[in-house]
Amino acid sequence: MSRIFAYIAHKGGLADESAAELLAAARAIDAAARPTALVAGHGPQLDSVCDSLRSSYAEVWKIADESLSYPNAELVRQALVKVLAPGSIVLLAHDHFGIDLAPGLSIKLNAAFVPDILQITQIEGAAVTFVRQEFGGQVSAHVRCDVSPGAVITIRPGTFKRAPNAPVVGLIVDKSAEIGSLSARRRYLQTVVAEAGDVDITKHTILVSIGRGIQEKDNVGIAQELADVLGAAVSCSRPVVDAKWLEKSRQVGSSGKTVKPKVYLACGISGAFQHLAGIKGNPFIVAINKNPKAPIFQVADVGIVDDILEFLPELTEKIREMQSVSAK
Amino acid sequence: MEILVCAKRVPDTSENEITLNRAGSDIEREELVYSVNEADNYAVEEALQIVAKVGGNVSVVTVGDEEDEEILRREMAMGASHGILLSDPEFQMSDGRGIAAILKAFVTQGKYDLILTGVQAEDGAAQIGGMLAAMLDYPFASLVNSIEVLDNYKLKIGREIEGGNREISEIDLPCVLSIQTGINEPRYVGMRGIRAVASVPIPTLGASDLGVDPNTVGEAGARVKRVDYFVPALGKGAEMLAGSREENIDRVLELIAAKGGLK
Secondary structure: OOOEEEEOOEEOOEEOOHHHHHHHHHHHHOOOOOOEEEEEEOHHHHHHHHHHHOOOOOEEEEEEOHHHOOOOHHHHHHHHHHHOOOOOEEEEEOOHHHHHHHHHHHHHOOOEEEEEEOEEEEEEOOEEEEEEEEHHHOEEEEEEEEOOOOEEEEEOOOOOOOOOOOOOOOEEEEOHHHOOOOOOOEEEEEEEOOOOOOOOHHHOOEEEEEOHHHOOHHHHHHHHHHHHHHOOEEEEOHHHHHOOOOOHHHEEOOOOEOEOOOEEEEEOOOOOHHHHOOEOOOOEEEEEEOOOOOOHHHHOOEEEEOOHHHHHHHHHHHHHHHHHHHHO | OEEEEEOOEEEOOOOOOOOEOOOOOOEOOOOOOEEEOHHHHHHHHHHHHHHHHHOOEEEEEEEOOHHHHHHHHHHHHHOOOEEEEEOOHHHOOOOHHHHHHHHHHHHHHOOOOEEEEEOOOOOOOOOHHHHHHHHHOOOEEEEEEEEEEEOOOEEEEEEEOHHHOEEEEEEEOOEEEEEOOOOOOOOOOOHHHHHHOOOOOOOEEOHHHHOOOHHHOHHHHOOEEEEEEEOOOOOOOOEEEOOOHHHHHHHHHHHHHHOOOOO
16 A cells, blocks of 8 residues: 555644544555654744654654745645655545645646545455545445555545554654745735624524525524524524525534534534534534435434424424413 | 636535435436536626626536536526537546546636636535646635735635635636635526527537547546445434424423423
8 A cells, every 4th residue: 555644734833633533544544554644834833733743643744834834725735746756645634725735736646536535435455445425415425446546535524533543653754855945826815714793603502503494584583583582592504694694603614603502403404514513512403304314314313304484483482382381 | 807617517405305226326316406506606606796897708618418508508697608518428427537637628728817616516526626727737726705806917815714714815817716605696597598598509519629538537537436326324313203293393392491401
């Protein structure tokens, strides 16, 4: 099997939590692999990231350059193409940075590209079988790829569990001299931090969360009425924000907020993994969706196949009745 | 500005339950409602808004077969000036790299300042734009959720990163951008608009027209091959409530109360 590398993203001197997942994925491809971490950056923060990876990765390739102090995918790609030998297998997290870097990297390395995998199910020689999802997670597919000519593989965050790892004392190898001068035609200017919004959904114990099933802006009130009687807040999935029915600050997911409620009512939400990535703390999830095949039913505690536009008002009404009885 | 948008016709997952055929070799396609991939539609809208400001033309291209013409016409009804179908039996079963190679061959025959794709297709993997850019040796950015045209043949773009934050960059033209949903509000296309472009000829280009080596595309060129489809095993799986609506509501309220959610 070819040499396996894991590209480790980092921020503020800390390795991304995908570092352990990429290690587990590398081991799934080749149990005997001693995967090499690739870390690009600049200055003392880069050094502390490299240092932190030595206990899990047998080798850590440090790529230091002032131009890499912000992770610009174009520059990182140029650097990786210089240091990686043909035939290398490179693993990356399938996140906003992996999506930016990996497809082009595969072309420049003349390697196969296997995107967004959830599992590795079979190894026959160099032919590796992976599991992917399509159609928003409604169906999965096995895909096969001969990785011997090299492969760039992106791993869906959260799908490979960190495995117990015999501690190693990794060697840091400084590859900085090999990258030559880098130049970008895409230049980072600044990061604009998300606006706070009127309601902080991260602070609520109950969320009434709506998805595409709410159908139109005028129906958002149905969810708000339920939230009002429950003392909850209304949150949502991406399509609701795309359609401008709710503010971005209400969005739960990897590109929105991470929430930790006790109870999460997923109303007309299909359950795309980007959405589920924003739900932490193992809440009690009630899913209501017209589509019995909606992936949300795989992760919910309780599921109801129904039209939220009819179900939610009746639920609200029932709670009101109960509250008026107990008030008497 | 000459803008090319790469679009794809896909089963609309908000309208369909996706099921498998008996052999598990494909999804059941008989009853599916198809439409233009959502992110691709946002890309066309963005292209139209750019040319409305700075002038130019929007062309829309797809790799597929005759049935895929319908999405080209739909995007032309939105305002795109040209629709082009890249179709050849040799193209079938292409992997992402194969599709990118076909598109690259088309792009190099023309002169485009900006190439847009949707960030990801319903049945895709967010790969075509980045591969196409690398093949063309153009700069690339993914997950783009704002575009501003600057002087000196440059754009100022925003990318969606974690937590709703946005990464702002400047990028040289020509470039390839993959467009995230929500970047704009795509205009409505009525039946009248579709009818108006119903008879506009759509050029179809095959492997030889494009100078594509058949060994690099289609099944022959695919390095990643789909073995089968399957329905994922349910995780822990929800307890499905199958009572009447009233019964289900009562049960949900019991459960929420038990979890401390009702006062």
